[in-house]
Amino acid sequence: MMWLCWILAAVLTIEPSWSSFFIGEFVTFKCDMNEGEDTDWEYQINKDGREFIPYDTNKDYRLTIISTGHSGEYQCSGRRKSSRDTKNSNTVSITVLDKPRVTLTAGTTIIPVGGSVTLTCSVQSSDGWKYEWFRGTQTTFIVQIRDQQNRDIRVSQGGIYSCFGTRGNPVYATDISDDLPVFHGVCMWWVYALSLHRWKGAEL
Numbered sequence: 001m002m003w004l005c006w007i008l009a010a011v012l013t014i015e016p017s018w019s020s021f022f023i024g025e026f027v028t029f030k031c032d033m034n035e036g037e038d039t040d041w042e043y044q045i046n047k048d049g050r051e052f053i054p055y056d057t058n059k060d061y062r063l064t065i066i067s068t069g070h071s072g073e074y075q076c077s078g079r080r081k082s083s084r085d086t087k088n089s090n091t092v093s094i095t096v097l098d099k100p101r102v103t104l105t106a107g108t109t110i111i112p113v114g115g116s117v118t119l120t121c122s123v124q125s126s127d128g129w130k131y132e133w134f135r136g137t138q139t140t141f142i143v144q145i146r147d148q149q150n151r152d153i154r155v156s157q158g159g160i161y162s163c164f165g166t167r168g169n170p171v172y173a174t175d176i177s178d179d180l181p182v183f184h185g186v187c188m189w190w191v192y193a194l195s196l197h198r199w200k201g202a203e204l
Contacts, residue, residue: 008034010089012076016168019033020095020125021065027094027170031076033087045078049086055079060077073094100124104163104177110185117158121163123174128167134176137160158184 015028031043038059045053045061052074056086058152061097076089101124111117121131131148136142137159142186145153 003006010034010076010078010087012074012089012092013072014092014094016128018125018127019093020097020127021070022100022125023065023067025065026062026167026170027034027065028060029076029092031059031061031078031089033072033078036080037086040082041078041080044079046077048072048077057185065096068096068098072096097125098176100165102163102165102174102177104180104184105163106180109182111156111182113160113184116154117182118154119161119163119180120152121165122134122151123165123175125131129165130167131163131165134162153180156181 011032011034013030013032016029021027027044031045033041039057041059042055042057043059043061044051044055055077055175071094073091073093075091078087079085080087103122104118104119105122106119119133121133123129129151131151132149133153134142135145135155135157135165137195142160142162145191159180159182161180162177163175166172
């Protein structure tokens, strides 16, 4: 009688499963030997082919990202306690960036009469972001726009808009964007008409 046996490969995953991280964020390495019980093994994390975290009984390791030097190729090695046999996982690549850039743009900053315009808040690394939106006017303080966490929003009110991005647990936040003035078309026409009237009056 012939017995067939398949040995499943070890697997390394990360949470969150983003390819890019920023200084100050966290990433958790999760190592699974896919063989026996988790307690049968000791676990080591390697970076770029060298030991990064020495053997330990914990299969998960949470890393606080403190520099761009944490960019690299990571791999998990398992060592069976009973036999000292070892097993290596796949590699996972992460890139660490210094600081996220947030940009606020609009197709047009003039709201047509009875209409609206679309504003877009974007972060250079787009995975997992939610967005906080704010609006202010010359006569009011800046207030948060509630129930809006999308990358794109449609607005029908003029004002000074800004935004920033958040993601992760604990929450990581970008700096706030530059202000973006948005005007009502009827208001712009009134300003234009008033300035034209004054210009003509000066010639008379």
